[in-house]
Amino acid sequence: MKKNYSREHRAYLNKLLKNRIAVNLSRFLILAAVLGIWELIAYYEVVDPFITSSPSRVIRTLADLYNEGTLFYDIGITLAETLAGFAIAVVLGYVVAIALWLSETARKIFEPYIVVLNALPKIALGPLIIIWIGTGYETIIFMTVLVSVIVCIMNTLAGFIAVDKTKLLLVKAMGASKATTLIKLVIPASTPALINTLKVAVGLSWIGSIMGEYIVSHAGLGNLISYGGQVFKLDLVMAATFLLCILAGGMYAIVAFIEKKVVKNND
Amino acid sequence: MLGFRNVSYTYHTRSGETAAVQGLTFSVDKGQFVSVIGPSGCGKSTILSLAAGLIVPSSGEIVCESSEFGYMLQKDALFEWRSVEKNIFLPLEIKKRNTPEMRKKALALATKYGLGEFLKKSPSQLSGGMRQRAALIRTLAAEPEIVLLDEPFSALDYQTRLEVCDDVQSIIKSEKKTALLVTHDISEAIALSDKVVVLSARPAKVVAEHEIAFGKTPRERRENPLFASTFEVLRKELGI
Secondary structure, three states: OHHHOOHHHHHHHHHHHHHHHHHHHHHHHHHHHHHHHHHHHHHOOOOOHHHHOOHHHHHHHHHHHHHHOOHHHHHHHHHHHHHHHHHHHHHHHHHHHHHHHHOHHHHHHHHHHHHHHHHOOHHHHHHHHHHHHOOOHHHHHHHHHHHHHHHHHHHHHHHHHOOOHHHHHHHHHOOOOHHHHHHHHHHHHOHHHHHHHHHHHHHHHHHHHHHHHHHOOOOOHHHHHHHHHHOOOHHHHHHHHHHHHHHHHHHHHHHHHHHHHHOOOOO | OEEEEEEEEEEEEOOEEEEEEEEEEEEEOOOOEEEEEOOOOOOHHHHHHHHOOOOOOOEEEEEEOOOOEEEEOOOOOOOOOOOHHHHHHHHHHHOOOOOHHHHHHHHHHHHHOOOHHHOOOOHHHOOHHHHHHHHHHHHHHOOOOEEEEEOOOOOOOHHHHHHHHHHHHHHHHHOOOEEEEEEOOHHHHHHHOOEEEEEOOOOEOEEEEEEOOOOOOHHHHHHOOHHHHHHHHHHHHHOO
8 A cells, every 4th residue: 555655645644754753752852851950950959959859859759658668558549539539420420411411491400509519619618528528538539529520410411412403303203212312312422522521520530639638638649748748848749749640641541542442433 | 194284383482483384284195205395494394393293283183194204304314323234223223123124124225225335334434425325224214104304405415416316216216105305495396206385485385286297207307398397387386
């Protein structure tokens, strides 16, 4: 096949490849530059590294955590809380969205409540949650669900409602019930919206779990950050933040991978 | 087979009520291909919704000998997440008649009308004309007695349109289905139908009925000298 391409097409492909290399190289260079400048500022003490930390100190801190044996413990705790909250929020959001899709009246009734709950900063409920639920892991998971679930409901429902009217008329003319319409048309047609919801929920779940760990600290990366801030161990804060970047990015990448597999040509 | 007797229908919205059709009377005989033409926005789609029983007339009566309808719409509305074959099975699944025997019949129909090699493909891999053909086979899969067509060609480009128009007519005729088509396209109505019902602007009333007797296929009709004169008559009746 390749041999048959015209010179013009080969030049075009070459251009695409060059562009891709340039983009990736630039990304890498920006990261290297930021880390390099940061390290130099700390090394020559332009600013006190006690305040700014530095890449090498972050790595040392991570190594210490690993040697103390708490590194993976903390990662595991936060990851478990986030994943549990994420899963509950997505499933609950989906179920509620289905219920609201089934009844337009219910949708109208609950709309103002959903809008207010969405706008409310969930951290304001912190003290209440501690009193009601306690200070265990379930509190953190509850906070995670609270932060993500409303957006899950709204996104999923918007996907359900956006289903092509012609297709709805078609299945109605075939005599489909609401349940059949949901199963045969609305759910499969709204897969892209579901994936979108997952993407948004990834980010929100991390906010929820870290916020939860700030208000009830036992263990986890949020706890490390909060503790590190209190005792001025900024190396610890930076190290935990670095881990968060990697975990959140990884989780997003998994969702993006699922998207590639699932959403091929959904119209 | 299907008869409208003095049927009226009024739409209600918050801002008021709109009489879509008023005192509509016409009939479709078994095996007949009837077209209803009227100016844009005269409530043509309403007539199909009434015929299919999706909405109930405000007054009057609709008599129908069969409740087995197939509905074909302006857009093919094929489900992109299903293969062409699975799209064709959709009415069987919804009507709970998804038996191996029915599936086999549907597949035979698809193969007979040239969709055989596309069955496993995604609808997005089909041309506009092929998509509309797949939509017709899907409509016929559940073996309806009456096929309702809501401007099924209007979203296609001109060349494809002529092709699909011929296709649909020959498939419906050879499967011996009764058909009711609504359209605003005069030449399409003449080319396809045994009878043309002309409607007025909203609220739609029957202005005239014409039996079209010349020619057999849409192509023959278009080439017949009577085509132009019939066109003129209908055009005047529509008031264009």
